[in-house]
Ligand SMILES: Nc1ncnc2c1ncn2[C@@H]1O[C@H](COP(=O)(O)OP(=O)(O)OP(=O)(O)O)[C@@H](O)[C@H]1O
């Protein structure tokens with residue numbers, strides 16, 4: 001007689017992890033399908049609808065690309081911080097504040113478009129970095145966990161944007177109730193309504209990947225992220241590194257906010273971040289903090305989100321979409337853990 | 352073998368036919384590119400202390416990890432109390448009475464001793480007060496003869512006490528077989544003696560111990576039988592009384608090993624200007640004053656030994672000498688220039704290598720690749736980094752070079768460094784540091800975890816460095832090592848230097864007294 005048992009291995013084989021990732025995604029989709037079916041809908045028809053409206057038309061692909069861009073920025077932001085062992089839960093806030101700073105430049109600084117756009121990018125990035133500055137310093141000098149502080153800063157940024165968009169910066173034309181006027185400049189398009197934000201984000205991902213593998217700094221960050229003790233032993237400026245990397249993380253999220261306000265939306269409005277910052281955490285975790293992996297997982301999340309929007313037009317609520325994304329993360333986490341296990345067949349006593 | 356009278360039980364004073372507590376039959380384990388164990392047979396009987404010997408990477412830890420269910424064997428059988436078992440986890444193994452204390456401790460550093468002892472133990476009641484936990488721990492500690500302070504936090508206690516906690520954890524769960532992986536590598540001689548007494552009492556109750564060590568004298572002293580592994584295979588199992596340290600070493604290596612002598616040589620002239628000089632250095636940390644008014648000259652071309660019971664400021668001394676800590680007061684000069692505030696990077700760049708006491712926490716990043724770890728000292732210079740660009744290929748080449756001289760077999764340089772055997776990690780770190788030590792090498796317990804041959808090789812390199820004019824600071828608990836290799840010996844006690852004596856003609860007894868806190872008689 002033989003029994004089947006599980007054994008936990010100290011490390012998960014990469015291949016197994018990858019396969020389990022895919023299985024977990026499929027399982028999440030399957031679970032959703034079952035729920036849809038149980039509530040009297042036709043999951044296959046709905047799924048077909050999602051796929052055809054996403055990939056079957058230029059409009060669909062454009063929408064997908066517009067969703068993809070902020071997810072790449074936010075995913076990269078979280079991933080970069082993770083490389084040095086910091087959790088940036090505040091990409092949402094940095095995205096908002098970056099958008100706010102960029103909009104401020106557009107609305108109040110006159111000048112030639114190209115210059116204003118560059119200034120806006122700089123302002124967005126600096127704004128994002130500023131928004132993570134306090135959590136960064138608190139972590140570096142007082143050992144305060146960045147998990148809570150970055151999260152709290154999100155609410156401040158959200159409220160700030162709501163307030164300016166409905167108050168001081170409200171569209172003077174009286175046409176809108178909760179947004180600023182249309183910004184006088186916008187990020188130029190590359191394809192249809194898809195603007196330069198997307199290619200720049202993709203380039204950024206490649207640049208970061210190169211940076212982590214092929215620069216001295218990248219090596220140092222790797223060591224400091226894996227064992228801060230070893231980094232200081234080797235004389236690396238661990239604090240400076242932590243500060244640098246976290247500010248970079250904030251800047252990337254802030255730049256994402258700038259692209260969103262100046263490329264996709266065209267105005268500053270409350271809720272402009274649309275949870276991208278939080279979804280970015282998922283994107284980064286699924287990608288295991290690898291910049292190129294972020295491109296893949298961001299694309300995947302964009303498809304899910306876009307699918308959600310289509311499902312809404314079919315009479316389903318946003319909660320369904322959130323449930324799907326949550327399920328994927330849950331299954332992925334289970335899959336990651338499961339990858340550590342090996343199935344054993346043990347022969348038990350012949351007696 | 353059947354049919355013959357079985358002398359093992361007889362010689363151990365057991366009833367004829369007593370079955371072994373543990374028997375391994377043809378156990379094999381392969382890692383990609385490595386034969387960790389192959390066709391290993393082993394029997395351990397009640398009442399015996401069975402030593403397991405072998406060079407670094409011979410497969411000792413792996414074999415024991417198989418027995419305790421951490422690794423799954425690829426072939427073979429593990430028989431416990433006459434039954435074939437295949438433990439899925441250490442928890443299963445301990446339920447069957449087999450417990451292990453690992454080469455690198457696995458305690459939760461932020462928890463108290465009592466909490467660690469009870470952690471993950473099915474016998475621990477679901478709801479229990481701190482007080483009860485501590486009383487239970489105190490009771491166990493007394494019963495088993497292992498002194499611990501139940502309410503202390505693990506991070507604050509000495510390595511020796513941490514080890515007693517580990518052993519207590521295992522024995523409290525009624526282990527019949529205790530496996531100790533290099534238990535004395537981190538113990539003071541006194542702690543080691545106490546451990547031996549506890550082990551003897553344990554086996555006298557009909558239990559057994561498997562004892563992994565590189566210290567042959569201890570193996571000779573404590574074990575009944577020895578099993579030697581080489582390249583993952585068993586070479587022999589012998590009665591210890593039929594062996595000598597020399598024959599054991601020979602079995603491990605497979606050829607005769609010649610132990611180098613330092614060789615007679617003229618002592619370096621005393622008036623050579625010191626390369627590193629500490630004057631009146633004190634260091635106060637959260638733990639209090641850990642270094643007190645230390646004045647010490649390290650001269651080029653000498654090996655300066657530092658004796659003392661571990662935990663008397665040796666670690667902090669290495670920290671201030673390598674720039675990892677800035678002294679609270681006093682000055683440090685390197686070739687006459689003030690380097691008190693220089694910091695670790697500057698000190699390394701000036702040619703100071705540092706073999707740290709605790710390689711896993713400060714000398715390495717165990718989760719990163721062997722390459723990343725091997726280049727930790729030279730990553731920022733050409734050919735690895737040019738104009739800020741880092742060459743992963745150059746890094747792997749350098750790692751390959753270091754592994755080669757360190758005599759570490761590495762199947763895959765991208766593999767996490769923690770997959771290396773304990774001794775091989777130490778070999779890599781030691782080589783890496785010797786490469787940059789143009790001026791000074793600060794070596795804290797460099798032979799910990801190394802096999803006899805590797806210690807010998809390393810000491811030979813130390814002597815070579817010395818002869819090239821490098822100043823070597825050698826911290827060790829083995830007085831014999833210090834007597835053999837150093838030119839002078841400084842003795843530390845409670846963060847102070849009790850005295851410095853020339854090794855030639857040194858009185859071991861006097862050194863012993865200084866280690867206990869007696870100041871050196873003022874020289875006339
Ligand atoms: N998880 C692993 N993955 C790959 N190789 C491994 C792993 N664990 C051990 N090895 C390899 O197996 C061999 C045996 O290692 P092991 O740790 O058993 O040696 P050891 O006899 O305990 O040596 P030491 O005296 O240095 O502690 C080594 O070559 C080691 O690199």
Ligand SMILES: [Mg+2]
Pocket residue numbers: 411412413454532772773774
């Ligand atoms: Mg070992």
